[in-house]
Amino acid sequence: MLAAAQRTARVLTYSACRDDMNLKRAFLGGLIGATLAPVMAAAAPAPIPPSFVRSGALRSCLDPSFAPMEFYAQAGDAQPVGVDVDLTRALAQLWGVQMQLMPVEFTGMLPALQAGRCDAVISAVLLKPERAKVLTAVPYLATYVVIVGRADSHLQVASELDLAGLTIAVESGTSYAQLLEQINQKIIAAGRKPIRIQSYPKDSDAIQQLLVGRAAGVVSQDTEVAHRNAQGMQFKMLFRLPVRDEYAIYLRPNATDQASVAAAIALLKANGTLKQIIERWHLPLHTLDTGAP
Secondary structure (H helix, E strand, O other), X not given: OHHHHHHHHHHHHHHHHHHHHHHHHHHHHHHHHHHHHHHHHHOOOOOOOOHHHOOOEEEEEEOOEEOOOEEOOOOOOOOOEOHHXXXXXXXXXXXXXXXXXXXXXXXHHHHHHHOOOOOEEEEEEEOOHHHHOOOEEEEEEEEEEEEEEEOOOOOOOOOHHHHOOOEEEEEOOOOHHHHHXXXXXXXXXXXXXXXXXXXXXXXXXXXHHHHOOOOOXXXXXXXXXXXXXXXXXXXXXXXXXXXXXXXXXXXXXXXXXXXXXXXXXXXXXXXXXXXXXXXXXXXXXXXHOOOOO
C-alpha cells in the first residue's frame, strides 16, 4: 500500500509539474505575443504604391499660402512647410520614393494635375462634387467653414442673416465666394443688404485685408484659425457656417491608384502618423473624422 501511495504521489507531482509548465508556457507565450504584437504591426506590409510613383518620386502640386496646411515659414524660404507637406512626406516614405513639391497658385493646381505636370494635388482642396466629376478624390481630413474676424471685433453673428452689409474677403478660385452668394440670396430675400464679397488671389491676401481693416471678416476653415491662434495671431471665430467639408487628395482618374492612396491614408491614420501631424500643427482632433455625418 505504501508503494502504491508513493507511485500515486509521484504521478500527482508529475501532473502538477506538467500543469505548472503548461501555465508557464502559456504565460511566456502571451508575454512574447504581447511584446511582438507592436513589432508585427509595425512590420505590416505597406499598401501597394500607386502607378504614378513608379518613376521614384511623388510630385505634388500645392499652393503654399494657406497656413497651417502649406505655407512658407519665413519670407524667402525655398521649401514650404505645413500639414500637407508632412502628409506628402509620410506618403512618399511609405511608398519608398522621393517627395517633390511643386508650388502653384490655387486656381492652377487642378489644371496642372490634369495636364500631367504633377501626380497629385495635396493642398487643402475641399472635396466638391464638381471637382470629383473630372478627377479622383481621396478625403483625408475634415474641416468646417468659418467666418473669421479680428480678436478686437465687436461683431455678433448669431446667424447667416447677421452677415448682411458686411465686407467679407475670400480667396479667389475657392468655393467660398459661391457659398457667400448663396447666403446673399437668403439675406436679400429677408429684405436686407447683401454681403460685399471681395476676392483676392491668395488666402494670405484676404487675411491681410482683415488685419488692416478693409474687411470685417474672412471666410476660412477652422483648421487655419486654430493654427494662427496657436501662433499668437489672435483671431475671433465670428460664425461657424453649417457646412462640414473634407480636404481631399486629387488624382487623375484611376480606380487602382485611388484605392492605393485611400489604403495609405487609412494606414497613416491607424498607426498614429496623421494624428501626430495634426497635433504638431495644433489642429482640432475632429479633423481626423472623415466620413462622419
